[in-house]
Each structure stands twice: as structure tokens, then as C-alpha cells.
Amino acid sequence: MKKIIGSFVFICIVFTAFAQWPAMGKVEYKTMPSKILNEDREYAVYLPKNYMENTGKSYPVLYLLHGGGGSHTDWPQKGSLAGVANQLIESNEATEMIIVCPEAGKTFMNYFNNPEWQYEDYFFQELIPFIESNYRVIADKKHRAIAGLSMGGGGTFVYASHHPEMFCAAYAMSAYLYHQKELFWLNTDNDPVQKKIHQLVDDNNCVKLVEYADAGKVEAMKTVNWFIDCGDDDFTLRPNLELIMAMRQAGIPMQIRIRDGGHTWEYWHSALYIAIPFVTDCFRK
């Protein structure tokens, strides 16, 4: 009997291993130093299956941002990043690319600069240069894209608005676009610290960012391929609709999807199946 089980277990291991048999793209977890933030920063990076062998090849790159209170492990673990990317590349709906998930979120001071936390500076002055000198990425606007969910959707929009010369595509999922005071747990009227924080959030109000954009900024924003994706049951829906109207008013083209769902990982997992082919199209154009 033991022998039987032994054999079973052996097969079982082989069998389980099978899923990984064909070379597949994989996620690695790493750290990098940051002078601006004065500490090491973690990140996750998806490398397509041929990355190690094709040493002569360079790849386009997608920066993929997590949500408020999340971390760089969210997309790989809750969003099945490698599984989705492998599936899309295998079927040629996506081109081989490198996907970088920064870590910005163990507190709420995510993506925006403030005196204690110059994250946006870190992102542009340290993270992107670090990636471009440590991985074989094609380091131009045409092959660089950004996407993110919730707070990372807001970050996506703000970063690509501040630096339209950097990204060919920006995909915002369920984006948190300004301080939504009507949500009771974000009503901070009686808390001076919260007030200060949300002042920072509102300094990066995406709707106003578009409404106040001058002609030059609008023209620059038109060079980015925008995508706004938000669930019909999401608490961020109203701000996203306002953003859409502001962008249309300003004459900035974009793709829009309102799909069935809420502020959930099922939504973002399925969004990834749209986002990766979308940025692929932009890379391939």
C-alpha cells in the first residue's frame, strides 16, 4: 500500500508540475534602493517566457499600480497577473512585454507627492530609470504604458497627465479620482489630520485637472491613448462619469467601458484581459 501511495504521489507531483512544463512568463519579487524615499522599495516584475533566452530582444513595458492599502503583490496574487499575461501572449492578443508593479501602498500616502512622501518623484526619477537600466525594455513613449486600479487608477491618470510625453497608453480601472466626502468613511470634517491628507488628494483631483487644463496641456494629453473602465456598481462611478464628461468637453478622445460589477478583484482581473490587449495595440501601432 505504501508503495502504491508512493507511486501515486510521484505521478501527482509530476502531474502538478505539468502546468509549469512549458516555459511560461513568471513574476519575480525584488527590491531597489530609493534616495528620494530614503528606504528600499519593493516591486514585482513579470518577465515573459522568452526573456532569459532572447538576450538580444528588448520589450515594451507596462507599469501596473495597486490600490489604496494594497501592495506590489496584489496584481500577481489577487489579480493572477502571470496567468492572464501568459494566456494573452500565448493567443497573440498581447505582445510579449515586461510588467512592473511598484509598491506604494502600505499606508494611504500612495502615489502623490507630499512633503513626507515624494512618491511621484521616486516613480519618475528613480523607478523608471532603474527598470530601464536593469531590464531590456524599449525606453520610449511608444513602448511605455501605465495602468492601475482604484487609488492606482487615480495615480495612472495623474501620472499620464503630468507626463504625457512618457506614456503611449493609460488605463484607469475603478479610479478613485477625488475625495468622495459623501462616502461616510471618508468624511473627514472633524479631523484636522485627515483634512490635510485629503487636501493632498484633492490637489490631484483628476476631474479638475482636466477642467483647468490649458490648450497646450490638452494637446499634450491627446498624445496619450486613454481608457476609462469602471463597474456599474462601483462607488467611484460618479467621479468617473464626471471625468469622462470633462474629457469629452475638452475634446480628448478615450475608450470607455462601464461593465457589470463593483469595486472587486473579479472586476480588475477581467479588466486585465482588456487592458493588456489595449496597450498591446498601442505598442504595435
Added chain:
Amino acid sequence: MKKIIGSFVFICIVFTAFAQWPAMGKVEYKTMPSKILNEDREYAVYLPKNYMENTGKSYPVLYLLHGGGGSHTDWPQKGSLAGVANQLIESNEATEMIIVCPEAGKTFMNYFNNPEWQYEDYFFQELIPFIESNYRVIADKKHRAIAGLSMGGGGTFVYASHHPEMFCAAYAMSAYLYHQKELFWLNTDNDPVQKKIHQLVDDNNCVKLVEYADAGKVEAMKTVNWFIDCGDDDFTLRPNLELIMAMRQAGIPMQIRIRDGGHTWEYWHSALYIAIPFVTDCFRK
């Protein structure tokens, strides 16, 4: 500064909590005794959001089988069971139901009876009765369905064939239907123990099960709504095509899908979005 972080963290926790704010269906992990297998067996159970409150309501039930070498935690953790079910129920594509994931797999002796491991007996004589006396399920064929992946896809097919009076619907994903000797890691010619094991597998060869079915068995099988779903890059594709041809030859109707993908969790996760509405349709008929 500490105060700021404190506030941030507070919001962060509240914010993260938000995802769980609305009552949602959840998965619980439990054990049950088994005389037949002479040990406690684990299982996972998904209970829809209104289960605890609606004490007067009974629910249809879906038995959802894992693959070879897997366990009852696979569907909840790798397959995002609760997320998918909640999403589908929320949008009314699925009816509220109870979903039971048995544990059959820490060795390869999964779903089929053999002298050391009478699992099929356990399933029908102990597990189903246990579920029906401990949960508010509607205990009839019209409200009982079965589904599974790989070895559990084979198990799904065999169980619903052996007991067509028990299930209104059977959904087999990437089903492993007989010993595929052409796959080198399943070539067991030189290993007597393996030979014995695979003899058991082949005793439950699903294609032959259909080809050898007599008229009465075929008529009984027609009372089940069958669904065969397999990826176009899956190593089980050929046996699945043979099964389809055998069933058509026998005149047993079925739904068939060959979709893009391989023997991967991305495939099964997306299959769940088809399977749960499919069994819902059968429950609602």
C-alpha cells in the same frame, strides 16, 4: 508625522474593509466524519450572502470537484470561487446556491472506487447525505448539479453517468477521461504499481463508458444536461473530442465549448463564469 500615519492607516483599514462591506457570500472550510474512508474528510462550502438570515429558504447545490493532486481549497483560492459566485449572483446571471468542494486529492486516488479507497461510495453514501442534513439544500435531482476540472472533470462525467438520477446538470472542464499513455509522464509500462492504478483509471474510461452504454443507460443519461468545455491547447483535448463524438453517436445532447487556452487556472476561472449560469438555467427550468 506618526499621527498622520495613524490616520492614514485607520482610513486604510476602513477602506480595505469596504470591499467586504455589503454582505457577501463566503467560503467556509470544514470537516466531516467518514466511516467508509475511515477518517475525517475536509471540504469547502460556499454559502450565498443571505444564507444566515433567510432561515426559511432552501437552496440548490453544486458539487465542484478539484483536479488531480489538488484539494478542496483550490476552487476557493486558485479559482476565486466566492468572487465569481458573488458577481454572478449580484447580476442575476446565477441564482443563489450552495457550492460544495470536496477533498479527494492529496494523492492521485481521487474519485474512483478501489479496494483501498472507496471514494465514490463516500461521495454518494456519506458526503451528499451529510450536506443535505447539515445545510438547507433542496434535495432533489432538479436542484443538484456537479462540475469539475481535469481529474474532477472525469469524476464529474463518471458520477453523473453512474447516477443520472442524481444530477440535473454536469459540467466537465478539461476533463481527464482515460489514461493518456502518449504523454510520456503517464507511460507506466515498466511500473507494475502504476499499471494497477491506471487500470483503475481505465476502468472508468469515459469514452468507453458511452460507447458501451446500453439503450437504457443512454436514455437515463439524456436526463442530465451535459456540458463539455476544453481549451484548444489542452493536453486533454483529444479525449474530449472523442467523448463528444461518442455522445453524438449515442444521441445524447450536450453543450460544447472549445475555447482559447490550456490546462490552466485562467481557463477554469473563466469556465466558472459559464458553468454557474449553466447550472442556474437548469435549476430555473
Added chain:
Amino acid sequence: MKKIIGSFVFICIVFTAFAQWPAMGKVEYKTMPSKILNEDREYAVYLPKNYMENTGKSYPVLYLLHGGGGSHTDWPQKGSLAGVANQLIESNEATEMIIVCPEAGKTFMNYFNNPEWQYEDYFFQELIPFIESNYRVIADKKHRAIAGLSMGGGGTFVYASHHPEMFCAAYAMSAYLYHQKELFWLNTDNDPVQKKIHQLVDDNNCVKLVEYADAGKVEAMKTVNWFIDCGDDDFTLRPNLELIMAMRQAGIPMQIRIRDGGHTWEYWHSALYIAIPFVTDCFRK
């Protein structure tokens, strides 16, 4: 040679006929008298495949409205109504139902009452009663739904708002919701006749209809299952976004989809694949 061609042609006819071989649901074109409009009115009606045989069975009914300048033949001919309905019923995504396409559009005076054209009165006082006494429909709110595109999307919304006691579901596609003066071909400032007409359109401004609804009307509207579907390139997008915001402000739940596309039949054809299962879900609840 002639003989060969003869044989070929014979097979060819049989072969072509094959598509119609299995009994299928069909569209019929008919007329009915109208005292209110003082003329016969045309309509198209889809009857599911078992309608003639199952003389003891009654069916739910969907009223499906065409767009401005269109007619009752649009959905059957440009929208492939029978093909879509048959496909959905065959796969059980839809229940068997009767689908009625009224004719309201050879001029622009479509769906709203005005002194010369009391179409809304005709619809509720003559068309619905006529259908319910001439076809085997289940004549209650739970089994009656309405849907439509463009002007018919506006009509759908207005009718179901005026008579929420009549419909369990209302699905508005690319709905034209008020006079969009910013579109140059609808700028009617210098034309007194146009001004009068668009005054009528604006009397049925859907956004205002919601914004001005009192508490009782809002409660009544909540008894309808609403669905708003509009393409991201559609010139009606902005009013649809405003309607969505007004309904959310009023607390009226709805399904929302913004999908890829414009004001085109490709969009409406694909919308039908969502609308018919949606009303089916409402019928089945």
C-alpha cells in the same frame, strides 16, 4: 451537363433550405386598426418556434421600439431579430417570448403625444390591448418588458416612467433623451416649426423627468428593472451619462453598460444579445 446543373441546383435548394429545417421562431408583418391615430398601423411580431403547436401555452412579451426615421421592419431586417432570438432561446439564455415591433416612425413624430399624433395613447390604449387579445401573452407586469434604440430608447424610458405598473423591465439603447442642440443638425433656433417640435421632445426630457420626480414616482420607478446601454463613441453618450447620474441621485437602481461603439446597427445587434437575456431574467424571477 444540363443534368449535372439540374442536380446541383436541386441539392443547392435542399441545402439552402436546411437552415430552415428545424422549426424556428419567425417574424410576421401585420397591420391593426387604430381609432386614435385614425389609420391602420403596421407592426412586426416574432413568434417563438413552438407558438403554433403549443396552443395551451402563454408567453411573456417584449415591446421593441425602432429609432427615429425607422420602421417596424428595422429590428427584423437590420437587427436580425429572429436569428438572435432563436439563438438565445436555443441555448436557454432566453425564455420563449413574443416580441412586438410597433411602427412609429415614418416621420419624426415618434413616440410622444402631441395634438396631431397621440402615439403614446395609441400604444397603451390600443396596441397593448390588441396584442393581448390576439396573441397568447401573459398579460401582467411581470411578463411584459420594453426596449428600444435611439428615439425608441427615449420612448422606452418615457413609457416605463409614465407606466411603471406596466413593465417589469426597460432596456434603453443609445437613447436620445432630450433635444441635443449642440449637434448642428438639431439646432433649430431659426425655424419656428422645428422649435415647436423640439418643444415636444423637451417636454419628454428624460433627465428632467427623473430630476423632477417626486418621492411617489421614484418609488414606482424602482419597481422596474432598468438597463442603460450606450456606446462610447455615440453622440447620445453625454445625455445618457446625465441620466445615469440623475437616477443614482434619486436612488433608482439600474444596470449600466458603456460598450465599444457608436450609433450603429452593429451596436444594437449586439445589444440585443444582452437585452433579451436581461428581460428573460426578469420574466423568470
Added chain:
Amino acid sequence: MKKIIGSFVFICIVFTAFAQWPAMGKVEYKTMPSKILNEDREYAVYLPKNYMENTGKSYPVLYLLHGGGGSHTDWPQKGSLAGVANQLIESNEATEMIIVCPEAGKTFMNYFNNPEWQYEDYFFQELIPFIESNYRVIADKKHRAIAGLSMGGGGTFVYASHHPEMFCAAYAMSAYLYHQKELFWLNTDNDPVQKKIHQLVDDNNCVKLVEYADAGKVEAMKTVNWFIDCGDDDFTLRPNLELIMAMRQAGIPMQIRIRDGGHTWEYWHSALYIAIPFVTDCFRK
């Protein structure tokens, strides 16, 4: 009143016209001379919206074949060719391309050479050269694809097998692959003329074509991107499954989809949404 109607009608015309307002790709119906067939042949051609203006640009080309007993107007009229292509190009899921629908079908002597009807010769020796000298197409394998339904699915497979050096992609929908005698209306045992005809069909038996292919032919076939798409209720399903198994046995990679549906235009219309992006991917590689 007349004035009102006049104004209405005016708007109505403008409004209806709107759908065509933005420049859109269009289908034209033309004829060309054929020495081989000794008569003029009709064809339809879809030209993308920028075709007339971009006189310096050349396009990839897709040959799109109709079914048995059909004609070159089928895809444009029953399959909404221009609507689908415009929608896909607009959203960048497809690249701008020229699509040619030949006319091969007013009798059953469709796509295969026989003494009275050298259609395959016409296709390769006259049609393709005619298109390439009369339209701005990129005349190489990498930018030439073929697709078709039913008899045209068989034609697609045979043409791309006979001339793998000509096409980068071949997409067969619901392909009729050999004489299916089990279908009673194709049982030709007692009709010598039919027997002769079906002998020709069986001379182009696609399954045997693969089974009998020598190593050189198999290698050549691997240079084509194949796609087999067939509905689960289609009477051609079994031969398509056999073809899939033969190709896998031969080691020829392909995409496979078995989707919900039968031998209907709803199926082929939806197939077009897969086929055009698929050939686009091949053009873009």
C-alpha cells in the same frame, strides 16, 4: 401641418444620414472578366474609409468565401460585413484592410476544379492577380489571408493547403469538409450524376488531405496560421472534429473554437468578430 411634416421629414433624412456622416468603409459590387470560366464574374469588395484619400497607402487583403448556394452579396448583406469591419477598425481590433468576396456559388460547383468549372484556377490565376493590379493591396503572403463559411470553409482549407505559400492565415467557419452521406439529403447513392459530383467533393476531402500529407506538405502547411471555428449544434461538427484530430496528429498548430450555435448567419456574423482580428494579428506580426 404639411409644413410640420416637411420639417420632420427633413430632419429625419438628415438624422438617418448621420449614421453615414463620418467617412466609413464601404462595400462595392463589381464584375471582372474571366477567360478560364468564359464569362464575367461578380465580386464584392470592402474598401476601408481612408482608401480613396490615402492614395499612397497599400493594404493587406482578406478573401472571404460564401457558402454553398450563396453568392458574393451574402457577407455584405447577411453578414453585415461593412458594419463589422468598420466597428473593428474603429476600435483598433482590426487593421485597415481590403476584403474581397468572390462569387462562386449560384450552382453547387463552388470552389473546386472540375472539367466544366475550373474555379480554383480562376481564383489563383485570374481573381488574385486582378485584385492586385486594380486595388492597392500588399501582394505578399504576409498580407494575404483567406476565410469562409460552410462550402467556403472547405474552400478556405483546400486553397490554403494547396497554396500555403500564398496565405499567412486561413479561417474556416462551419466548414463542409467532405461528402456527409449520413445527412439524408446528401445521400446520393441512387443518382449517378450526384455520385459524380460528390466524387469531386470527396477528391477534396480535407481530412484525408491532412492524413495523406507528406512531410514536405506538412511543413509547408505549418507556415499558415490556421483557425477552425464550428458551432456545437452544427451538422458539420463531426468532420471538423476529425480535421482537428488529423491536424494535431500531423503536428500542425491551429486555433480552435467550438462555440454555441448552429449552421446560421448569427454564428457567422459573430465569427467575423473573431476572424478579422485574427487575420489582423497575422498581418501585424
